[in-house]
Amino acid sequence: MTNSFSIYGEQITSRLLIGSALYPSPAIMADSIKASGAQVVTVSLRRQQSAAAGDDFWQLIKDTGLKILPNTAGCHSVKEAVTLAQMCREVFATDWIKLELIGDEYNLQPDPFALLEATKILMDDGFKVLPYCTDDLVLCQRLADVGCEVLMPWGAPIGTGKGLLNQYNLKTIRERLPELTLIVDAGLGLPSHACQALELGYDAVLLNSAIAGAGCPVTMSHAFKAAVDAGRFAYKAKAMPEKDVAAPSTPTMGMPFWHQT
Amino acid sequence: MNITINGQPFETKNQTTLAKVLIDFGAKEPFAVALNSDFIPRKNCDAIVVTQGDRVELLSPIQGG
Numbered sequence: 001m002t003n004s005f006s007i008y009g010e011q012i013t014s015r016l017l018i019g020s021a022l023y024p025s026p027a028i029m030a031d032s033i034k035a036s037g038a039q040v041v042t043v044s045l046r047r048q049q050s051a052a053a054g055d056d057f058w059q060l061i062k063d064t065g066l067k068i069l070p071n072t073a074g075c076h077s078v079k080e081a082v083t084l085a086q087m088c089r090e091v092f093a094t095d096w097i098k099l100e101l102i103g104d105e106y107n108l109q110p111d112p113f114a115l116l117e118a119t120k121i122l123m124d125d126g127f128k129v130l131p132y133c134t135d136d137l138v139l140c141q142r143l144a145d146v147g148c149e150v151l152m153p154w155g156a157p158i159g160t161g162k163g164l165l166n167q168y169n170l171k172t173i174r175e176r177l178p179e180l181t182l183i184v185d186a187g188l189g190l191p192s193h194a195c196q197a198l199e200l201g202y203d204a205v206l207l208n209s210a211i212a213g214a215g216c217p218v219t220m221s222h223a224f225k226a227a228v229d230a231g232r233f234a235y236k237a238k239a240m241p242e243k244d245v246a247a248p249s250t251p252t253m254g255m256p257f258w259h260q261t
Numbered sequence: 262m263n264i265t266i267n268g269q270p271f272e273t274k275n276q277t278t279l280a281k282v283l284i285d286f287g288a289k290e291p292f293a294v295a296l297n298s299d300f301i302p303r304k305n306c307d308a309i310v311v312t313q314g315d316r317v318e319l320l321s322p323i324q325g326g
């Protein structure tokens with residue numbers, strides 16, 4: 001069984017991509033990332049405030065040796081997102097960009113129209129865009145049309161921990177776009193949510209709050225690692241068909257006292 | 262002449278390049294720069310002279326999800 005998936009041609013074996021924010025301490029962040037087995041870690045850019053603090057964080061991330069996936073978190077316009085992506089490319093020396101373009105402050109829902117526009121601009125500029133998008137099939141198709149090889153539909157709004165709110169939509173996207181790498185990004189709270197995403201045939205999950213916000217992030221990191229492996233095995237094994245009527249698993253042939261009263 | 266860096270007022274002399282402004286401000290590596298909302302590659306900072314009211318954004322790595 002092949003145990004890798006592709007991010008723009010790069011083979012990745014860990015099906016858990018991890019964020020670097022919200023941990024109780026830098027040491028717990030480093031330990032949680034290590035425990036996750038992730039090969040890809042997300043980072044961002046913000047105004048330079050305390051140079052020393054930033055140096056410490058960046059050194060810890062560099063020490064992990066993982067692939068860096070910068071994001072455009074917090075951007076609300078195409079211009080902001082494109083500029084921030086260009087700045088990320090220079091600082092992190094990667095053409096990968098997790099494109100976040102928020103359309104609504106209440107649920108931090110991606111703006112599908114601006115996202116598509118920004119994706120096209122960045123793809124034309126040589127970026128390898130990993131768009132964080134809603135679970136809308138037509139949006140995903142349009143993003144694929146402009147060259148995206150990886151899509152990252154949400155499971156639920158960022159930081160809610162609600163899990164996969166619309167499995168039908170996610171399943172339909174998987175079925176309709178079988179050639180694309182699909183990663184559920186955001187909204188997961190439990191390892192079982194990650195397992196479900198992999199059971200649906202998603203290639204990976206990207207999460208942060210579910211680990212960083214756990215009582216023991218390092219232990220939860222282990223749990224998510226096991227969950228994505230379980231989900232992937234289950235997907236490859238092909239689940240039994242669901243039925244509405246009960247069927248005994250123990251043979252009825254040779255049953256003693258059969259229907260005696 | 263007054264410009265802003267990361268939203269804060271910053272005073273500099275006329276005919277100062279963006280590269281010199283960043284040195285005077287004390288920018289620490291690693292960072293990337295935008296001028297008036299446009300990305301400026303680091304290699305171009307020597308060739309750009311800032312003007313009154315310019316807005317400089319100086320960004321560095323931080324945690325992200």
